[in-house]
Amino acid sequence: MELKTKLYLIDDEGEKFMGIGVLWLLQQVREQKSLRKAASELELSYSKAFAMIRNLEKNLGVAVLDRKKGGANRDGATLTPFAEAFISLYESFELGVKKQAAVQYDHFGEQLFRLLDSTDKSNDIHGGSQ
Template identity: 40%
Template sequence: MKAKGVVRIILRTEDNKKFFGKGPYMLLLKVKELGSLNKAAKEMGMSYSKAFNVIKSCEKALNKKFLYREIGGIKGGGSKLTEDGEKIIEQYEHIVSEMNEKMNSLLDELNF
């Protein structure tokens, strides 16, 4: 049997506070898919306020906006990703992919 590694990426601020990882990544993906932070939160089993705070803390850490939010009304509200929101998803996927590739290459070299 050949060993396979999986890397878990957690981004932290200079003062070591976690601000981005698999959870916020998945939340942004769900918002993109469903067009709503509320629906994304429900599907992930978290409250809207928790989801809102997760996104806000990511935005604050990087000084960027990840979501456009539309207040409800006749058509209801919704959320969609900003360009920076799309970009952080792409960058996170790239980092995870590269790190997994590197880890598996190292495992091959070590004959695991």
């Protein structure tokens, strides 16, 4: 048995706007210097990646991409200083939540072990009384 956590930020309507997928997209934009290339690297359509960024910016109320106009492809983009700080803050937050969840999971596991150990095994599902 193991613990798996998924962390999302949701808006007032309960819709996700930030999670691991958006984080990966922002990290790829940082690396690729292009939303189109970042989307391709993550096997996302450009329109899906654009919608993810637009939704994040709408919910945060601040731009996360500096979009470059012009050039051969017209698709250059870099992260804003806010986005760089946000990535760092989110990664730290996510790590802290996962560490705390692991502590709670360990506590749960200890209690579960004691509960199982104290349970009458004559009625177990593997061949006990019925």
